[in-house]
Amino acid sequence: MPLQWFLKYRPKSLQEVENQDEVKEELKKWIESWLNGEPTAKAVLLYGPPGVGKTTLAEALARDYKLELLEMNASDSRNLRDIKDVAERASISGSLFGIKGKIILLDEIDGIYSRADAGAIPAILELIEKTKYPVILTANDPWDPSLRSLRNAVKMIELKRLGKYPLKRLLKRICEKEKIVCIDEALDHIIEQSEGDARYCINMLQGIAEGYGKVTLDNVKELVRRKDRELDPFETLRDVFWAKYYWQAKNAVTNSQVDYELLMRWFDENIPLQYTSMEDVWRAYEALSRASVFLTRAKQVGWDLLSYVFDLMGPGIAFASLEKKKPGYKARWVKYQFPQYIQALARTKEKRDSIETLLKKIGEKTHTSKRKVLNDTLPFLASYYTRHAEAVENYLQLTEGEKEILNVFTQASKPTSEEKAEKSKKYYPKRSSSRKT
Ligand SMILES: Nc1ncnc2c1ncn2[C@@H]1O[C@H](COP(=O)(O)OP(=O)(O)OP(=O)(O)O)[C@@H](O)[C@H]1O
Known part of the structure; x- marks a missing residue:
């Protein structure tokens, strides 16, 4: 498979990264504070829309300062063990990590909140607390409530969408290097569609160049139209x-x-x-x-x-x-x-979301997984809720939807009259009438 251009033309140094000048300055100051032995923050969180250079900046920073980059995709569940392992090793300066300095990069941490119960957030928090090396986290959307503890533990750095001119400069450079004809209006059209996403722009450019041989406005429009059609x-x-x-x-x-x-x-x-x-x-x-x-x-x-x-x-x-x-x-x-199936899913989405958030809230308080909450905690909580509704609602800050779900469980946890009768039979067996005194 030919190398994808967005990888081939990934900036190798901070200087080659378009836009993002303030971010570059902040990153440089931060990494220098580490090198001076007085880090201003143990970790930074680079956040912003896709394809604006979060991962690229981390890589360029490491290369400029001749540091090795230890990179992990945080949302990949297979990496949880690695994160824990790295947390252990990062707490010991030098030794197991070798002599060369390191930057630890945890990419896409916003992918983890859906599986927060698997212990990923505590593992990352532990890493930040123990680390003797600078840590960079990246995320598109770091505002999920479950990431609050992480947000508090890092220095947040926002990346903005890339502007029209830097993107055009970038695309023109690639056109020259690949020796392909690129019409200006065609590049403008790609950039307009991209919403400031460099990866999208470069992929589009490569698709048109490889598919049609040259990048004209007609070709761009044709590809966009085909894509729309194929999405329908x-x-x-x-x-x-x-x-x-x-x-x-x-x-x-x-x-x-x-x-x-x-x-x-x-x-x-x-x-x-x-x-x-x-x-x-x-x-x-x-x-x-x-x-x-x-x-x-x-x-x-x-x-x-x-x-x-x-x-x-x-x-x-x-x-x-x-x-x-x-x-x-x-x-x-x-x-x-x-499809009616999808309509039905959409209709019940609110309810399913409320179940999810309820389980998550209880899980966070009890430090247990959502499955454990569902199987073990919820039946007890539901029965407690019948007597202390207000206390539970305040403690968990329940929304109306979540209260409704808890009420359903409350009904389910109440024994039916048959169950009551069965239970009383079991514990209080009928005295036999032939009992001798
Ligand atoms: N500021 C930039 N200057 C030059 N090229 C860039 C810039 N930002 C992104 N690119 C190009 O886009 C590609 C994707 O960028 P990168 O992976 O850094 O984006 P990201 O912000 O981490 O996106 P995501 O949130 O989707 O992971 C890079 O390989 C590079 O070719």
């Missing part, structure tokens, strides 16, 4: 159902940017709308269900099985209709429907 499930459905040839149906699903599982839901909802004969509907569902089996297998065994998913979901569904074989057949125009 209605278009994918129409392209499959209306396909006349195998390759058309297959291209429609392989090019679709809609998530495969989601696409299956769309087909599931709309097959009976498109096909009218029962046999056609049956065959289309047969293909769809086999596609679903192969998707599960692809996840477990290997992604090369994905091509069967495409075959079954594309041509499999497209040619399930025997009507298509009839001469002069024309597909019916159908108004496709949004």
